[in-house]
Amino acid sequence: MGSFSILTLEGDNDTWSLTVFGPTRDTPLKAMRNPAVFDRVVAACPRQAHWLDGRPITDVLPMAGVLDCYRRLVVDGEPVVTGFAVVGDAWACTNPSAGRGLSVGLAQAQLLRRAVACCLHDPAAPARVYDERTEAVVSPFYWSQVRMDRARAAEMDAIRRGVPPAPPDPLTNRLQSAAMYDADVYRALLEIVTCLALPRDVLSRPAVREGLQRYGDAPPLPSPGPDRARLLDLLTA
Numbered sequence: 001m002g003s004f005s006i007l008t009l010e011g012d013n014d015t016w017s018l019t020v021f022g023p024t025r026d027t028p029l030k031a032m033r034n035p036a037v038f039d040r041v042v043a044a045c046p047r048q049a050h051w052l053d054g055r056p057i058t059d060v061l062p063m064a065g066v067l068d069c070y071r072r073l074v075v076d077g078e079p080v081v082t083g084f085a086v087v088g089d090a091w092a093c094t095n096p097s098a099g100r101g102l103s104v105g106l107a108q109a110q111l112l113r114r115a116v117a118c119c120l121h122d123p124a125a126p127a128r129v130y131d132e133r134t135e136a137v138v139s140p141f142y143w144s145q146v147r148m149d150r151a152r153a154a155e156m157d158a159i160r161r162g163v164p165p166a167p168p169d170p171l172t173n174r175l176q177s178a179a180m181y182d183a184d185v186y187r188a189l190l191e192i193v194t195c196l197a198l199p200r201d202v203l204s205r206p207a208v209r210e211g212l213q214r215y216g217d218a219p220p221l222p223s224p225g226p227d228r229a230r231l232l233d234l235l236t237a
Contacts, residue, residue: 001225005161006048007097008067018051021097024064031235033062041234045225066191068146071092094145103195107138136219141195174216181218182211196212
């Protein structure tokens, strides 16, 4: 949505959530703490406006100060502590809008179980094995998310300042464009988002390569919504 993004999520018991987010430095967005302003902005987004139907069960809940965090307890191949492991958000966290925290935590819990099961005879061995497997299996998702978040933050900031944003990563752009037209590429993109497969794995698949070749250069389908000038009007009306 240009200088802001919308996240819509279904919940259980006939509930759902709407999240509007942007850079902390974008001061005008803070007006959306007012439910009337929040509703006005969402109502101006045709594909998301219907999520306003229903009865709100909370006020607008602001959240700020989200920082990337990454920890390792093994330095130069040796654990700095034994009998202790960090899993999920205690290990690393990124922009929560990606929804990867649960996937990462479950993956790490399995890695930790295997590390303890195979190496409990040596107090330091589980820590080393867990760290090695985390770096190989889970860390790529963290660093991929950090890159995507920083690129999107820079894009939102450029739009806010009225300057052309930097060109997107060519491969990521082709993958996202093709996913809008090709079912195999779309499913592959979902696997990446949900931490089931790394980009290098899905990009090696013949069906995905074929989809990228056919649709990778197609124009992305825009998501209709207010431009920056209209957004500011909605925030101050």
